[in-house]
Amino acid sequence: MQDEEFIRQFQNGDEQAFDELVRRYQGQVHNTCYRFLNDVQDSRDAAQDIFIKVYAASRQFRPEAKFSTWLYRVMINHCLNVLRSRKRRQWLSTFTSRENRGNLDHLSVADAGGNPASDLEKAERTRAVRKAINSLNSEQKTAVILHRYQGLSYQEIADIMQTSVASVESRLHRAKLALGRMLAEYLKED
Amino acid sequence: MICKNLKNRLSAYLDGELDARTSSQIALHLEECSSCKFEFERLQKLNMFLEAEEPLPADPYFLSRLRARLRNEDRKMPVVSNAWRWAARALVPVTIAVGLVFGIFLGTHLTEKLSSDADTAFKISDSYFDEDVFSAIPQGSLTAEYTSLNHWEQNLEGKMP
Numbered sequence: 001m002q003d004e005e006f007i008r009q010f011q012n013g014d015e016q017a018f019d020e021l022v023r024r025y026q027g028q029v030h031n032t033c034y035r036f037l038n039d040v041q042d043s044r045d046a047a048q049d050i051f052i053k054v055y056a057a058s059r060q061f062r063p064e065a066k067f068s069t070w071l072y073r074v075m076i077n078h079c080l081n082v083l084r085s086r087k088r089r090q091w092l093s094t095f096t097s098r099e100n101r102g103n104l105d106h107l108s109v110a111d112a113g114g115n116p117a118s119d120l121e122k123a124e125r126t127r128a129v130r131k132a133i134n135s136l137n138s139e140q141k142t143a144v145i146l147h148r149y150q151g152l153s154y155q156e157i158a159d160i161m162q163t164s165v166a167s168v169e170s171r172l173h174r175a176k177l178a179l180g181r182m183l184a185e186y187l188k189e190d
Numbered sequence: 191m192i193c194k195n196l197k198n199r200l201s202a203y204l205d206g207e208l209d210a211r212t213s214s215q216i217a218l219h220l221e222e223c224s225s226c227k228f229e230f231e232r233l234q235k236l237n238m239f240l241e242a243e244e245p246l247p248a249d250p251y252f253l254s255r256l257r258a259r260l261r262n263e264d265r266k267m268p269v270v271s272n273a274w275r276w277a278a279r280a281l282v283p284v285t286i287a288v289g290l291v292f293g294i295f296l297g298t299h300l301t302e303k304l305s306s307d308a309d310t311a312f313k314i315s316d317s318y319f320d321e322d323v324f325s326a327i328p329q330g331s332l333t334a335e336y337t338s339l340n341h342w343e344q345n346l347e348g349k350m351p
Contacts, residue, residue: 026252031245154207173201187235
């Protein structure tokens with residue numbers, strides 16, 4: 001069954017239909033939040049918050065729209081808001097271990113078994129990629145995350161970001177130029 | 191195709207986002223141009239590098255935790271009707287307008303008060319200081335005394351036989 005049919009059923013009071021949508025998208029939402037926030041716990045909380053927002057705002061969903069586009073829009077706005085408030089908090093207080101914890105989170109995921117040296121190298125590369133992506137502006141970052149990690153087409157990204165395909169192409173092109181510069185030393189090694 | 195234009199479109203070409211005609215033009219150019227080919231290979235490497243990170247493992251308790259939170263939110267959330275929400279939104283421009291009017295009133299009032307204060311200050315200064323105080327040789331100053339002495343001496347010399 002199509003997502004739009006599930007949301008229509010949910011709008012008519014079928015709670016099971018909402019659960020089905022959550023099952024379908026929880027992985028994508030959680031992973032995308034993780035790309036934005038770089039912290040497993042924060043991204044889990046954010047994913048929950050996003051579905052709560054979707055639950056509360058389901059009446060606003062127009063039947064002619066695509067559910068996934070709407071969901072992604074809610075998600076991106078939420079993640080960017082979390083990043084903004086995190087920046088404010090960082091500005092107000094001195095650096096806490098929160099950000100560092102975010103970086104270390106991935107080590108626990110990556111180093112489950114295998115060669116410790118290569119795991120360490122992998123963690124180092126992951127850190128470099130995250131740092132590089134984080135330094136992009138929010139539009140470029142969103143385009144890169146949706147394209148590279150969610151596998152969305154330029155048209156889908158344009159719909160989510162409410163812009164043109166040409167603009168998405170240009171954002172991705174500039175983002176890759178910047179990423180190429182920042183990750184130059186790692187790209188040389190390969 | 192000019193290299194600069196092509197380089198701008200390489201990323202979209204690699205992502206399979208270009209139409210067949212443009213794609214074949216780029217493919218042909220890449221066979222001939224080593225600089226563009228180098229750029230293309232760099233982009234390929236970058237794409238692979240970015241994708242190296244594995245996705246997070248699925249969370250089996252996600253839905254049950256979400257349901258628990260939804261039950262809690264339902265209990266906690268005060269019921270705010272749409273009318274109140276609209277009223278709250280409308281309050282923002284009203285507050286700004288009131289602030290502006292108050293600011294203009296305060297500004298005008300203060301300016302009037304300041305100008306009347308300035309008038310009073312001028313009057314007081316006029317009563318205390320003679321205009322002569324600000325002349326080139328103020329009355330009672332050493333220069334004035336010296337000048338008058340000088341005049342007196344000259345007069346005296348003129349009268350002497």
